[in-house]
Amino acid sequence: xxxxxxxxxxxxxxxxxxxxxxxxxxxxxxxxxxxxxxxxxxxxxxxxxxxxxxxxxxxxxxxxxxxxxxxxxxxxxxxxxxxxxxxxxxxxxxxxxxxxxxxxxxxxxxxxxxxxxxxxxxxxxxxxxxxxxxxxxxxxxxxxxxxxxxxxxxxxxxxxxxxxxxxxxxxxxxxxxxxxxxxxxxxxxxxxxxxxxxxxxxxxxxxxxxxxxxxxxxxxxxxxxxxxxxxxxxxxxxxxxxxxxxxxxxxxxxxxxxxxxxxxxxxxxxxxxxxxxxxxxxxxxxxxxxxxxxxxxxxxxxxxxxxxxxxxxxxxxxxxxxxxxxxxxxxxxxxxxxxxxxxxxxxxxxxxxxxxxxxxxxxxxxxxxxxxxxxxxxxxxxxxxxxxxxxxxxxxxxxxxxxxxxxxxxxxxxxxx
Amino acid sequence: xxxxxxxxxxxxxxxxxxxxxxxxxxxxxxxxxxxxxxxxxxxxxxxxxxxxxxxxxxxxxxxxxxxxxxxxxxxxxxxxxxxxxxxxxxxxxxxxxxxxxxxxxxxxxxxxxxxxxxxxxxxxxxxxxxxxxxxxxxxxxxxxxxxxxxxxxxxxxxxxxxxxxxxxxxxxxxxxxxxxxxxxxxxxxxxxxxxxxxxxxxxxxxxxxxxxxxxxxxxxxxxxxxxxxxxxxxxxxxxxxxxxxxxxxxxxxxxxxxxxxxxxxxxxxxxxxxxxxxxxxxxxxxxxxxxxxxxxxxxxxxxxxxxxxxxxxxxxxxxxxxxxxxxxxxxxxxxxxxxxxxxxxxxxxxxxxxxxxxxxxxxxxxxxxxxxxxxxxxxxxxxxxxxxxxxxxxxxxxxxxxxxxxxxxxxxxxxxx
Numbered sequence: 001x002x003x004x005x006x007x008x009x010x011x012x013x014x015x016x017x018x019x020x021x022x023x024x025x026x027x028x029x030x031x032x033x034x035x036x037x038x039x040x041x042x043x044x045x046x047x048x049x050x051x052x053x054x055x056x057x058x059x060x061x062x063x064x065x066x067x068x069x070x071x072x073x074x075x076x077x078x079x080x081x082x083x084x085x086x087x088x089x090x091x092x093x094x095x096x097x098x099x100x101x102x103x104x105x106x107x108x109x110x111x112x113x114x115x116x117x118x119x120x121x122x123x124x125x126x127x128x129x130x131x132x133x134x135x136x137x138x139x140x141x142x143x144x145x146x147x148x149x150x151x152x153x154x155x156x157x158x159x160x161x162x163x164x165x166x167x168x169x170x171x172x173x174x175x176x177x178x179x180x181x182x183x184x185x186x187x188x189x190x191x192x193x194x195x196x197x198x199x200x201x202x203x204x205x206x207x208x209x210x211x212x213x214x215x216x217x218x219x220x221x222x223x224x225x226x227x228x229x230x231x232x233x234x235x236x237x238x239x240x241x242x243x244x245x246x247x248x249x250x251x252x253x254x255x256x257x258x259x260x261x262x263x264x265x266x267x268x269x270x271x272x273x274x275x276x277x278x279x280x281x282x283x284x285x286x287x288x289x290x291x292x293x294x295x296x297x298x299x300x301x302x303x304x305x306x307x308x309x310x311x312x313x314x315x316x317x318x319x320x321x322x323x324x325x326x327x328x329x330x331x332x333x334x335x336x337x338x339x340x341x342x343x344x345x346x347x348x349x350x351x352x353x354x355x356x357x358x359x360x361x362x363x364x365x366x367x368x369x370x371x372x373x374x375x376x377x378x379x380x381x382x383x384x385x386x387x388x389x390x391x392x393x394x395x396x397x398x399x400x401x402x403x404x405x406x407x408x409x410x411x412x413x414x415x416x417x
Numbered sequence: 418x419x420x421x422x423x424x425x426x427x428x429x430x431x432x433x434x435x436x437x438x439x440x441x442x443x444x445x446x447x448x449x450x451x452x453x454x455x456x457x458x459x460x461x462x463x464x465x466x467x468x469x470x471x472x473x474x475x476x477x478x479x480x481x482x483x484x485x486x487x488x489x490x491x492x493x494x495x496x497x498x499x500x501x502x503x504x505x506x507x508x509x510x511x512x513x514x515x516x517x518x519x520x521x522x523x524x525x526x527x528x529x530x531x532x533x534x535x536x537x538x539x540x541x542x543x544x545x546x547x548x549x550x551x552x553x554x555x556x557x558x559x560x561x562x563x564x565x566x567x568x569x570x571x572x573x574x575x576x577x578x579x580x581x582x583x584x585x586x587x588x589x590x591x592x593x594x595x596x597x598x599x600x601x602x603x604x605x606x607x608x609x610x611x612x613x614x615x616x617x618x619x620x621x622x623x624x625x626x627x628x629x630x631x632x633x634x635x636x637x638x639x640x641x642x643x644x645x646x647x648x649x650x651x652x653x654x655x656x657x658x659x660x661x662x663x664x665x666x667x668x669x670x671x672x673x674x675x676x677x678x679x680x681x682x683x684x685x686x687x688x689x690x691x692x693x694x695x696x697x698x699x700x701x702x703x704x705x706x707x708x709x710x711x712x713x714x715x716x717x718x719x720x721x722x723x724x725x726x727x728x729x730x731x732x733x734x735x736x737x738x739x740x741x742x743x744x745x746x747x748x749x750x751x752x753x754x755x756x757x758x759x760x761x762x763x764x765x766x767x768x769x770x771x772x773x774x775x776x777x778x779x780x781x782x783x784x785x786x787x788x789x790x791x792x793x794x795x796x797x798x799x800x801x802x803x804x805x806x807x808x809x810x811x812x813x814x815x816x817x818x819x820x821x822x823x824x825x826x827x828x829x830x831x832x833x834x
Contacts, residue, residue, distance in 0.1 A: 017791040017792075018791070018792075018794065024794075026793075051832045052820065053813055053817035053820055054820030054821040054823060054824040055820055055829060055830075055831075056824065056829050056830075056831045056832070057833055058833030059833070060833045061832045061833025062833070064833075071833070075832075075833055078834045355791065362824060363821070363824030363829045364793060364824065385793055386794075386809055389793075389795065389809040389811065390807075394811055394812070395811035395812065
């Protein structure tokens with residue numbers, strides 16, 4: 001028997017509900033997707049409750065589940081996962097928060113949660129000023145780091161004893177209301193201390209930012225000033241074993257989105273850089289597919305993450321979502337034309353349903369199709385939410401998908417003897 | 418997006434097995450049910466293992482599961498749930514038992530478990546006599562209450578320290594055998610004490626009842642005397658959070674059966690009284706449907722319970738069960754003609770299979786159909802046990818149905834971010 005390898009394509013938020021604009025079809029059902037359909041037709045299909053029936057998962061939880069982890073047990077907040085994916089080192093006891101440069105008025109009411117989607121350069125300059133202020137006037141904490149990543153996004157990392165993730169966000173998650181005070185979510189001294197540090201930083205960052213030349217310049221140009229930083233998603237690294245230890249595989253990932261990169265890195269996956277894989281509508285799917293096939297020469301499990309389907313859903317654009325699904329079909333076509341299905345599995349799924357009606361993650365299960373050697377092919381011949389619900393895999397949980405793949409890879413460990 | 422509401426119709430014991438009398442069809446398959454079929458055709462179907470595959474649930478456990486609770490974790494006996502539904506106050510640490518006025522001979526052998534289905538008036542008079550005897554000669558317990566409810570049924574409530582639910586029934590659950598001694602089911606002093614109290618009450622109640630004028634009168638009329646009280650189903654309130662806290666919904670229920678009312682009340686549901694909703698074959702289904710639609714003006718989740726299907730199964734009457742299913746179809750027809758499926762979900766299911774062959778609850782899954790906005794309609798076009806098994810929901814657990822409904826209501830909370 002030859003060695004079997006796997007390409008796992010995860011299309012973010014691809015699953016959807018029936019849409020009026022598409023005559024009651026989902027975007028996946030409405031699109032022209034000959035390659036996705038070929039996978040369904042030559043393989044086995046099913047639907048997956050990523051966490052549990054009816055529960056809408058976040059992308060972080062969803063990817064942990066798709067990689068086989070029990071998220072109800074291991075999930076420990078988004079901040080650290082996103083930080084890791086942004087090339088910021090996080091150690092097991094560090095806390096990390098997601099930060100937004102934002103615009104507030106003098107009453108501290110949020111005018112824009114993204115400071116006019118501030119550009120990388122301006123954000124980087126402001127981040128340097130904040131770092132300097134942390135050196136000159138440090139809060140009482142073992143270690144602190146603040147770093148801007150993409151546009152308005154940044155990461156705050158806290159290290160040392162007497163810290164806790166049981167602290168609420170300062171980000172009110174909507175405009176027109178005041179920036180919140182961080183509150184301890186339990187009675188521990190650690191939670192009180194962490195909340196106090198965040199509230200102090202909130203003041204300190206505002207006083208540095210409000211009079212910073214970059215913001216003066218922005219206002220002169222009619223741009224919104226980035227005069228505050230909102231904190232959210234405090235988290236630590238999940239305590240998980242790497243995939244290699246759990247399943248004996250050599251895993252890699254092609255993903256542009258920091259959060260997904262972070263989850264995969266924590267799971268011990270090798271990050272494969274691909275030029276023009278951007279996580280946007282313009283991402284180069286042919287480059288991603290070719291990179292995946294190349295990666296299979298040294299790794300036996302490659303995950304390709306595709307973000308554009310989710311973006312279109314959050315933007316509430318059914319036809320754009322259909323177009324992005326058709327773009328994904330091109331990626332899958334390259335895979336089908338390049339790999340040998342006698343020794344390679346292709347798995348297609350999604351990390352969650354994103355309803356283009358609600359423009360939000362939703363709790364319906366996602367479709368999955370698996371093609372490759374030794375697969376019990378069923379009679380589903382179309383890749384869609386409803387077609388796959390009739391498939392041979394039935395309705396499964398997200399954490400069960402990885403063991404199913406590992407079994408098809410011939411690497412499953414026997415329970416008992 | 419408009420606010421979505423839901424009507425959840427639970428037909429008690431509606432699901433069944435194929436019956437010879439109905440040419441191998443189940444009652445649901447044999448009935449003329451255009452409205453139920455319309456729900457199946459315009460919606461998504463599936464089958465539900467209320468507790469777990471193969472396990473026949475009681476109505477109390479079944480309703481807790483259908484409301485989303487993990488019954489293996491929270492169930493704590495039937496007595497307290499039925500007491501609450503009978504308008505008897507039960508506090509968190511109280512014990513409550515279901516009681517039957519019954520007829521025994523001088524050897525304490527049970528002749529009739531329902532004392533000839535004694536009428537409410539006679540039972541109430543006897544209950545007053547028992548209450549007086551408890552005042553004059555109280556057992557050693559913090560507090561005690563005995564109250565008759567409907568016909569032969571009554572509730573015994575015990576309060577105070579040194580009590581336990583780990584005690585067996587005195588009801589032998591069949592005739593021709595002796596009334597049982599209550600036995601402690603673990604080694605605790607609480608269980609021993611509780612069993613001793615019940616055994617003492619058994620004697621005390623018999624001595625009050627055997628010579629009571631009401632029973633003398635009954636025997637003169639040729640009626641069976643209610644000369645003993647059988648105890649069963651000892652229980653406490655389950656420790657559960659109300660549905661409003663769990664799901665952010667404003668829930669109400671229309672139900673006549675005390676046990677179902679009790680479960681729903683403990684779940685924080687508002688009880689809607691409906692004249693002529695009796696829990697019998699004669700119940701007014703049109704009044705129930707209209708009351709549900711009115712209730713939707715102030716609540717966003719209404720459960721309608723329909724008991725008659727279960728009664729027909731326990732009575733072993735296939736054709737009556739078919740007639741009751743057709744009566745339920747009238748209820749559903751009123752709903753379909755009154756609500757707007759653009760903003761209202763209708764969910765049809767059952768709390769358990771009741772086999773008209775065995776005349777008992779049975780462990781087969783029950784069918785479910787959901788129609789309303791954003792539902793992934795499948796191609797099932799008939800509401801029945803076997804048709805729904807091919808539906809897009811697949812085979813789900815009872816506790817997963819509520820999260821699926823809550824997701825369709827747009828109120829599901831995201832796991833992760």
